[in-house]
Amino acid sequence: MSKKKPTIIDIAHATGLSKSLVSRALAGKAGVGEESRTRILETADRLGYKRNTWATSLVKGSSHMIGVIATDIASTYRLEVITGVEDAAAEAGYTALLAHGRRDPEVLAERLAQMHSLGVDGVVVVSSRMPSGPLSAVARSTPIVIVGRPAEAPVGVDLIHNDDETGGALATQHLIDIGHTRIGFVASSQRAAIRAREQAWRDTLAAAGLSDDFLLRRQNEEDLAQRTMNELVLSDDPPTALVASTDGLAAAIVGAAQDRGLVVPDDLAVVGYNNSSLSTQLRPQLTTVDQPRHEMGKLAVEMILERLAGRTTDRVTVAEPRLVVRDSSSTSVPATPTTVHRDANNAPATPSG
Amino acid sequence: MSKKKPTIIDIAHATGLSKSLVSRALAGKAGVGEESRTRILETADRLGYKRNTWATSLVKGSSHMIGVIATDIASTYRLEVITGVEDAAAEAGYTALLAHGRRDPEVLAERLAQMHSLGVDGVVVVSSRMPSGPLSAVARSTPIVIVGRPAEAPVGVDLIHNDDETGGALATQHLIDIGHTRIGFVASSQRAAIRAREQAWRDTLAAAGLSDDFLLRRQNEEDLAQRTMNELVLSDDPPTALVASTDGLAAAIVGAAQDRGLVVPDDLAVVGYNNSSLSTQLRPQLTTVDQPRHEMGKLAVEMILERLAGRTTDRVTVAEPRLVVRDSSSTSVPATPTTVHRDANNAPATPSG
DNA sequence: CTGAAAGCGCTTACAG
């Protein structure tokens, strides 16, 4: 059974000094006799004393903790955002506390309430699915920044997200640049970020005079790769390249294509989004769009510190993504299975590396 | 700027009732007049009141929180263990709080100290890298269970891990069963779990009268897939199948093999460990060993509750893994590039699916 | 059903 934890009073008794003095010594404050100090520290060590955070926070009114709530923690992207938060927090003398929210808005809201009553000094929400109501309510007393792109910007909450418009354009333009003219977009959700990428895809195609016919949108990833095969890739009028809304979806599409004997990128080029670890584990490795996620995590903490320092206006920070070209998009134009509607394009004939 | 949070006293003033009564009403206790109760609840709601966890925990001496410390959160395996912990905790009226430990033992120890002074009622360590000293120290006052297989069992700490011996044997025997006789093992670390898998591989080979010459061990994954190619697969005397210590390593090996134009499983069969999401995202999909991870997370909480209820003896729980056969190991024997030392084996000639 | 009082472990002016 667990023994009772030693308190400051125990140390005071053991050393014969007052608890005030013990408290000061333990906090490393000046104005404590050298002898007393060492005696206190030694005794504390011997007793295995750990400061009771509850009591300290209660009296100080601040926990020096920053809460982080994330949906679906098992993601390279989120992990690095979290790491960024941790690093920046540590640097500022804060510690980060995580909560795992799942995708359910209710669970997310519950986690937020938990963080709130835990008394964290700020919270970083790495999700675009947190409901606005609870968010704005908590934001009245605790700074919140969302890393992600919620459907609507909650009042009193800061935002930081990558420039999905630029990212989507980067991906699409890359495919145009290497000679593709039949470029599709597959979306596994209707989140704002995804919609922005889709719009960028459409705009980029339009600027190049290309068709945006190849579009597939679903509310979740279930079977989406299969449908992509059946409804787009294996149709009579197939695209030669696809922009997928995320790496996970891109991976599923590559897998489904390979299952059908197609060669990526020769038969189908695929570009993902997020530069997840998956993108280098697959063969071919995935061309994808990288977000400055560690940086975004650090920025989130900075924005919280600004609020804590007195800023009252809402702030939105947009980070620039960059394209990472790998093997799932080759520099050669595919030998299309069925050569229909093919525009006159000067595609380089370089074989895929 | 953040406003001050409303307290029980604010509600007491607003309703004209005493703070004792407000506290009782808020806690949902009996013995509060119906009218008072509704008035209090409404006022609390209107003011946006959230109970101050610090104060409550301080007076109750328990936070009803269970801390979870994990290395490298971005893993399907760990995520599911964590989810299991969360589910079981919620069921028992506790909430789970995560800390992200990285692989560094010092950082891990720091997180443990943080959890300890946060006053959690128990901690689940999902890592085998947490140093024993800090572990035993904290265990004197707070129940701890490790999900994983540490080098040495820390005194006063409970353990739960999968049966790596069985898992390793399952993987190896499967390769023997489908006709392989030249089966290697590649290890990316020297952790106890990995060593146990390696020993099981050796024992299983010995029982079948096969050689355990094909072995490669390194302290980390850096370049290990490349070395596996150079030192084993592309040698004059290559194995036809490999058991990898983890799915991540297996994926890297499959990738490196494919980069060299080899076909998995025809030229080389590969089996991983952990049934990570990666194993179904790759092509071919990975044969692997699955741990009952959600169950392990739940068990961890149960073991903590046992300690809290009075158990003082250390307990070790071993969970049974199972083999998941996928395409990276086919039922056909490979057409070995160099046919050396090949025993008379009745391998089925079924082509790989 | 309701309220006054004590106390959880710690910190911080305020005296000495």
Next chain:
DNA sequence: CTGAAAGCGCTTACAG
């Protein structure tokens, strides 16, 4: 340099 006292927000016997 050291100590006594008050208070952080909440809960819980103890009275009424």
